[in-house]
Amino acid sequence: MRIRCIHALAASAAAVGVTFAAMLWALPTLASVSAAEASAWKEISKDRLLEIIKVLSSDEYEGRAPASQGERLTLAYLEQHFKQLGLEPGNPDGTYFQDVPMVGITPNADMQLVFAEADGKTLKLKYEDDFVAWTKRQQPDISINSDLVFVGYGVVAPEYHWDDYKGLDVAGKVLVMLVNDPPVPDPHDPSKLDDKVFKGRAMTYYGRWTYKYEIAAQKKAAGCLIVHETGPAGYPWGVVRNSNSGEQMSLESADKNMSRSAVEGWITLDQAKALFAMAGKDYDTLKKAAVRRDFHPVPLGVRASLAFRNQTRAIESKNVVAKLTGGDPKRRDEYIIYTAHWDHLGIGAEVNGDKIYHGARDNASGVAGLLEIARAFKNVQPGPRRSILFLSVTAEEQGLLGSQYYATHPLYPPEKTAAVINMDGMDVLGRTKDITVIGLGMSTLDDVVKAVAAEQGRVPNSDPEPEKGFYYRSDHFEFAKQGVPALDPHDGVDFIGKPLGWGLKMRQEWTNEDYHKPSDQVKPYWDLSGMVEDLQLLFSVGYRVADTDSRPAWKPGTEFKAKRDAMMKVVKSDK
Secondary structure, eight states: OHHHHHHHHHHHHHHTTOOHHHHHHHSOOOOOOOHHHHHHHTTOOHHHHHHHHHHHTSGGGTTOOTTSHHHHHHHHHHHHHHHHHTOEESSTTSSSEEEEEEEEEEEOTTOEEEEEOTTSOEEEEEBTTTEEEEOOSOOSEEEEEEEEEEOTTOOEEGGGTEESSTTOOOTTOEEEEESSOOOOEETTEEEEEOTTSTTTTSOOGGGSHHHHHHHHHHTTOSEEEEEEOHHHHTSOHHHHHHHHSSOEEEEOOTTTTTTSOSEEEEEEHHHHHHHHHHTTOOHHHHHHHTTSTTOOOEEEEEEEEEEEEEEEEEEEEEEEEEEEOOSOTTTTTSEEEEEOOOOOOEEEEEETTEEEEOOIIIIIHHHHHHHHHHHHHHHOSSOOSSEEEEEEOSOGGGTSHHHHHHHHSOSSOGGGEEEEEEOOSOOOBOOBSEEEEETTTSBTHHHHHHHHHHHTTOEEEOOSOGGGOGGGSSTHHHHHHTTOOEEEEEEOSOBTTSOTTHHHHHHHHHHHHTTTSTTOSOOTTOBTHHHHHHHHHHHHHHHHHHHSSSOOOBOTTOTTHHHHHHHHHHHHHHO
16 A cells, blocks of 8 residues: 555656655655564553453442442452552552542432522422532531522633623622533634634633532632533533432542532523523523623522532542653653543443443543553563653542542652653544544644654544543643643544544444443444554653653643743752
8 A cells, every 4th residue: 555655646746847755755754663662562452451441341340439349349450460560569658559538428319409589489400300419518418598690601711801700799699600611703704613712612621610610619609500501511411410410529628628619510401491481581692692701690580499418428549550660760750650540430320221330431441551551661672761650540530539639649749740641531443544632732742642643654633522621521631730741642533444424423422322321331343453553652652752851841822831831940940
């Protein structure tokens, strides 16, 4: 195939009067990988990957919820594999574990959310069917009876001259917010979004549900209810229900999370429309008004009441970490971290006769990838100059808690951490011509990805679904917030031998049918050949970063650059 392509290029060059040599010089370099990398690539086994995924997603592991029998089995499994590979304990205390202190809070499942007008008219919502709600406050009883205020998208973004509150004091109120960023039309082409405001189609952190609850707490609101819409949320109501009913976990905090709003939650679109109609408002009209800078918050003239009791327990979960010490005495105290969360949702609501949320793709596949990359690094010769950490974190599904804890309680200094490479939901559908890089162009890590991909005959592409805000939805984000350059690769969408659009169609089917459902299990049609290629690429990215004197850096204009620059400035001043 390559010979025929070169002949065709030569003919094309001759036809336009360009020399063949000049044409070849203009082409991307398709150099071979080094002998060391090629040998390490062979260590990554499709059969071993599948076996690891099958074990971790089996019924025996019960969905790998934190603080469960599934966690105990998973920790033992990972420790055993790291020991068998001959990797050092990653914690300086001599163990493979980092304790992650958390609190689990379980509300009673018969709670009812009631909207009431002054004249006594009420709208009653059913838990799980119409709404989900919880508290992060560590207290036994929660009760609110507060006025509802619609605050549009709930955003305060000075850089975009945007304030959805316009000075209104919402302390003690229950806020109703729309999901995602304000989709501001391009003033020159209303059929498109304005790239200069909230990055157009791409979600910013202002669109993330975690931001919505954070800003509500800052405003001292009693509660925050996000209106669920499948398109802008990026997943159906079933994902919201399955992920947020039952026990909710949070990291231990000195104030027992009393600075958070008393109630956080979601309501369905149908119930939001019914609420607005009850208040004499039109949901679609107010939603349209909320995409304008001159939007003002709208008191709805309706009160929300909700009461529930909590069962609270202390949870001691664990991150698992192994280490390969670098071979360069000058660089071995610097680290590249590979991450993959080991947890999933455990045992939950029954769906089609199954209560175990197996988490095969999410994220037994990422853990399998972590172990195979660890095997490749252990066997590569020469070994990496910088040290490599293999970090499998807990409670990602609870809000990135394990990675948040490591990033804020690091075992090795963040200023000594050169890069983080995350693996969450690997390609299980076959080989691709591309690889997706979430946040493509944010750091110089992308340049390394581009070089390795070219050597595989592939190309890196940006996120085909930027509106879903994937950069803020996995463990690398907690490291990025601390200033560490972080890479979040996803599977490509241009599958070899498949028609254009097939990959995106399969991705959407996965989101609708398997994401955060018991059906996330190994499928008969899985083909891990693409996963192997992606892991080979990620190995080489880390290996090359480990082998260079310079470190990856955020590119100008990236929101995490200032944090890194300030960190490194302090390091230089201390020398």
